[in-house]
Amino acid sequence: MRILLTGIPSYLQRTVADVSGATTVVHRPYFDEVRSKKDLIAQVRKIANTGNYLIGEGAAYSLRAHNVTYLPFWHLVNNRASDDLYEHINHEFDLCVFASANLLRPGYSADLEAEVFGKMKMPIVVMGIGIQRKDGLKENLPAGTLKFLDVLKKKESFFLTRGYFTAEFLREQGMKFVKPTGCPSLYFAPTEMKRSLAALANPGLAEAQKIALGGYLGSVADTIVDAHALLEPDSVATYVVQDEVVAYNLSLPGDDDLPVYDRASGRITGATEYKHSEKWQRKHELLVFFDTNQWRGWVSSRDLCFGRRFHGCIIGMQAGVPGLMIAVDDRMREMLEFIGFPYIEAATWNRETDKRAYLASFLSKIDTQAVIDRYSACEANFRNALGHVGL
Structure with missing residues (x-):
């Protein structure tokens, strides 16, 4: 199976020098220098939280028996207006795995995720999705996240959640395949x-x-x-x-x-x-x-x-x-x-x-x-x- 992996990356994303088309990812043979204040802050900003590297690593490791290509999510976002690119992606891959974390929260609107996955014609597996704060979530979930869920509800999609509450919430939203599995980092x-x-x-x-x-x-x-x-x-x-x-x-x-x-x-x-x-x-x-x-x-x-x-x-x-x-x-x-x-x-x-x-x-x-x-x-x-x- 040809798998497109995207979303939260492993630390290996630090070597990505260039991405082009649907399958070409060029890696440098070294990591960026981290010595100065500017370097350190820039490296943290790349991942937002260094703990996220464990999520991306766990997701990638769980797919190691397959033909996997990691495409940075920013590449998919930056080229979301390119119908040719997405036609190529849909031809090259059989399934997309999206490594996720606290996507379901009042302060984050998943507009870009909705747009990107709306262009994909393959099955989508959302791995590790969870809720940041459950109080008032149903009333305060942003429009972009509701759109994201609506897009996936109309596709062949699979949700592997961080726990039971997230699974229950997604089922209430009409998702068909929802399975509580925990964070993928747990099984690395x-x-x-x-x-x-x-x-x-x-x-x-x-x-x-x-x-x-x-x-x-x-x-x-x-x-x-x-x-x-x-x-x-x-x-x-x-x-x-x-x-x-x-x-x-x-x-x-x-x-x-x-x-x-x-x-x-x-x-x-x-x-x-x-x-x-x-x-x-x-x-x-x-x-x-x-x-x-x-x-x-x-x-x-x-x-x-x-x-x-x-x-x-x-x-x-x-x-x-x-x-x-x-x-x-x-x-x-x-x-x-x-x-x-x-x-x-x-x-x-x-x-x-x-x-x-x-x-x-x-x-x-x-x-x-x-x-x-x-x-x-x-x-x-x-x-x-x-x-x-x-x-």
């Missing part, structure tokens, strides 16, 4: 994921000092509070940035050409400014990764991944490192409840005065076999859904 490294889950039921992890932290620096002080609660005064808190430099006011003062990044270690070496930074009472370092293999390699040296970022924990689990998430919003809850991973509600965690003791107690109560069995069932469900649509 199943052996390592199971090893991670097996290692999580260990109360001793509450004493871990090598923790990969994630959250929303620049917005709230929650991760700083967590670091103080879990780490000894002489330790170093390690925080992995995903989109804070473009979305949460974590700024890098100084000139655009100022060196601020060490690509070998992934460490931000320049000065940073963000809300609540004065609250730190520990030595700390900020890292950011634009290559998922480098990210997994680094995180494999940690004892625990912990925090409020879904993919910031998933990448650690892909490396076999135990990961525990603090659920902060609807999208995290939907994904975590579907896959059955242990998690702590943010409101519960934040009000605990002795966080280390609470964490040890929580970890001691995890039913490892039940968690692994649930994950195995979800992985089989994902493979079965792919098989149903010919993948």
